Amino acid sequence: MKQKKIIAIILCLVLAFMIIGCQSNQQETTQQEVNNNTGEESFFTPGTYVGTASAHNGDLEVEVTVDENAIISIEIIKHNESEGIADPAIERIPTNVVNSQSLAVDSISGATVTSDAIISAITHALEQAGGDIDALKQKSDSAINEGETIEYTADVVVIGGGGAGLSAAVTAHENGANVIVLEKMPRLGGNTILSGGAFNAVNPERQERQGIEDSTEKHYTQTYEGGDEAGNPELVRTFVEGAPTALQWLESLGMEFNDDVFTVLGGMWPRANKPSTPLGTGFIDTYVNYIEANDGIEVLLDTEAVELIMDGDRVVGVNAKSFDDTVIVNANNGVIVATGGFGANPEMREEYNEVWADLLSLKTTNHPGATGDGIVMGIDVNASLVGMEHIQLLPMGDPISGSLSGNIEQGVENRIFVNKAGNRFVDEGARRDVMTQALIEQEDAFMWVIVDSHSYPTEDTKNNFNESIAELMEQDRAYKGDTLEALAEQIGVNSDNLIKAVEAFNDSVEAGNADAFGRTLFDEKLDSPPYYAGARVPTVHHTMGGLEINTKGQVVDTNGNVIPGLYAAGEVTGGIHGTNRLGGNALAEITVFGRIAGESAANAQ
Template sequence: MKQLLNSKRVLSFMLCMILIISVVGCQSKTSETSEDAMFKAGTYTATALGHNGDIKVEVTVDEMEIKDIKILEHNESPGIADPAIDRIPKAIIDGQTLAVDAISGATITSDAIILAVTEAIKLAGGDIKALSEKKAGENTARETVEYTTDVVVIGGGGAGLAAAVSAHQNGAEVILLEKMPRLGGNTILSGGALNAVDPVRQTKQGIEDSVDKHFTQTYEGGDKVGNTDLIRTFVENAYPAVEWLESLGMKFNDEVFTVLGGLWPRAHKPSTPLGTGFIDTYEAYINANEGVEILLDAEVTELLMSDGRVVGVKANGLNGEIIVHANNGVVIATGGFGANVEMRDQYNKNWPALTQIKTTNHPGATGDGIAMADAVGANLIDLEHIQLLPMGDPKTGSLSGNIEQGVENRIFVNKDGNRFVDEGARRDVMTKALLEQQDAFMWVVLDSHSYPSGDVKNNFNESIDELIAQGRAFKGDTLEELANEIGVDANNLINAVEEFNKTVEKGGTDAFGRTLFADKIDSPPYYAGARVPTVHHTMGGIEINTSAQVLDVNGKIIPGLYAAGEVTGGIHGSNRLGGNALADIAVFGRIAGESAAAKK
């Protein structure tokens, strides 16, 4: 029995030793790196600063290859950053290289992903220099592809998508071409405010308004430069456009508000962040209905003519030339030229040089449609009227990070802590006043009336706590504390707020001529966010009539050619009211689609 026990102990000992050796052997084999290995196999994480904060990636490698890349965390704008998030990791894996091209329109996000992956590869012991060398491109055969449809739409922003949906609803088949790798244009970057005289919402809020008042403010707000027929069509069709969008499934908040430079509380705010609600609504319709085709990465370069009529377009695609023939007509909805510095300077007559001023616009807003229309004899008007906002992010020029929730509850102060302008004035008035301040820099100051809790978000889907954590907004439990945080004179800031509060209490007009007020700034905590001038909108462009038909230099209709949105001129005059752009693109996008479908 004792011998049997000893035998069992020996056997158990030997089995344990075999198991230990096996485990150690496996571990050694896993941790060993062969001499020709490119990486130390494993999973690594790293971060890099993107457009709206850190982007965190997870990179998995074996000894010879990058196997997987995941974006774990990011705060980039939906729609704008999506192509970079989708394409950059795939391009790195497919090519086994860090030398991949940034995605047009999402360059900062692209670069951040590449940098984060690079840092992770460093942790894996990869040869960064070798992986960063540009590989010779494959000789991909380029070919010409031709399509035929009823209506061609150039541009996949709010105006182009409205035109595409409207044309389809009026019986036409549609092909939309967008030069960027995504839909959205400037619309998806916007705060989402849409002006319309609303008999339901405004009545509930006790707001007196009328279509005539909207007409007058739009016309006079543009220094009476705008075409009165276009303005009348615009204001009369703004609320029907809201109803049309709602019929497509879009949701707006129950209350209207006054947007920066809007002059009156008639701005409708979508229930979804930014301008994504507009784009999502149009996309949902297109996805649910046959007959609308979207071609991305398709840069239209030329309008095709036959016997004086526009009959199609020519474009450059990723794999070759694209030609689309249009049975009925072509709608130009390519946006303005706010992102084209040379073009801005060519036409600018009202501002100091704009070469160093950043823009809120997406990179595709380069005036392509204006140039194409000009080439076929279209008349161009109001190109000298370029709108600047006082609301640009100091680093990027974008609208993101703007802490204001509406006009009535905040003030602007300069670096001395003093107010300097009517904060409810026209956008050009406010921007010109800001340009006269030290470093053309200001702080937006407000209180907990706008942010009752730290998780409340601004109009760009950013919470105030997030902005504070990123150093883009500042907080103080007293005005003295806030002044210290932002580096302004505390006495000046306190005086500015006190004088503002006195006018709120007594009513009327303050020393700067301001008449739009709601609550006092008296409920801590107090908040401040930095802002600078930025190029926002180009009021000039292609001349159209009330049917969105393009006119030539002699005032005649160019058959088969239509235009809508910021690519056009004549509606906003010398200054666009805040909230009028999204109404404009919905109204005239809808009209352009209907006219093109009817071959009007």
């Protein structure tokens, strides 16, 4: 019996050691899995490596530095991606990879192609470093940060750091208010910074020098009738009368415009003032320069407003979030909603769409943050909505991204559109909705923009988006022919049709009469080789509907009463452009009503 007990004890000890050993192995295995998931066990050969991947506008290169156990830094050293659209991906993806030590990071909405290219380039570099790519692609379960609650107070709180929000912030400050701007994206600019920059305003000094007759009454008529008289006449009048003053105000802040005005796509008249700097950067740079030179305006980036704070029937602040932190911003005077439209929210577009056959599948010119947040917050406080069904499409989208970049036109007067057969199909000076509907009816809803050397006297000449024709040709986004026959071969259209289309256009230019499509906007003939072509497709551009406001920029509720403490400006509002916005009116309108909202909020009791 004693011997059996000893054997039993030995067996128990052996079993115990086996259990402990199994548990130890299991713990080691679990830890190994965690390490693999966090990249800690994905050992590298220390050094700096360059990775390359194909992005939207050509090759993208990253420089990745690693030590034996970790990714130390990632820098994008070369890219040709579109400014504004790609910026959130360029700024966030490398940081997210370093912070998570993982390749399993999410793409940035609205910049998916660029996001994927950055991740591919980083992967290429880490392969050279000997990294365990499979392990790095595993999603890591990072520790949950509880965050903290941060509270601010200002006279005026502005939601949105695009053109409308910043013009409101600067004007409120000029009127004696201290201001906090909340911007959910990692940078300022909104849609303004990636726009073509055209600013419609009657400008006798420039227009008369070019022999152009114009007036605020003509601007009013074209805007009101161009929107099928669906806009609020008082708001339209306020806009067109305020546009020249807004232009002068921008110039007083240091912004520069070119000497000549032009007609922008769908603008209906040559009153578009063009900034001297590329795209819409001049607007944002002007506001940022003011903010940096003056105390009293604080900008909180990566801070997403989620709810308006109410005290009875009055808006008194904003609840927001910034990563893991809760942000509360109290407003002594008022809150200005300037969050933009909902062009980058396909589901919301389709919810309100009553005009177009399909808006779910179309890409957009808008930046990723244009998702209708301000409209949703307005609905929660019983704000009235107007014109939500009016959604503007452009015929000028990039076939891959939907953006405006790559558009080779320099102005309405000096280009034509042809379909895949090489035939013209619409008045290229018509309203945007008219041109887009005509394009949708063409084969594959696809067209070529045709220009000549009048638009590009040299291959270094840049388009309205700061891209040279040489760069676009290198990226296979534009094509060149020394003859129309050669160009037709390049783009795969019938050369006889293309030649006839150009000849008919040139005849109309010479005659100075409306052509077969009713076009009356002409300048030069297309008769100066080389000839260039660029592909375009329909894209969602502007949402004309939104929060209802009055001429003081105050938001109105569903009963027609002003909501105390709540103001709005820019594309988040409705009732100004009616069914169709004229090209060049947006930047002017957001500046006019941004200034109105800023002044009203600063002087509120």
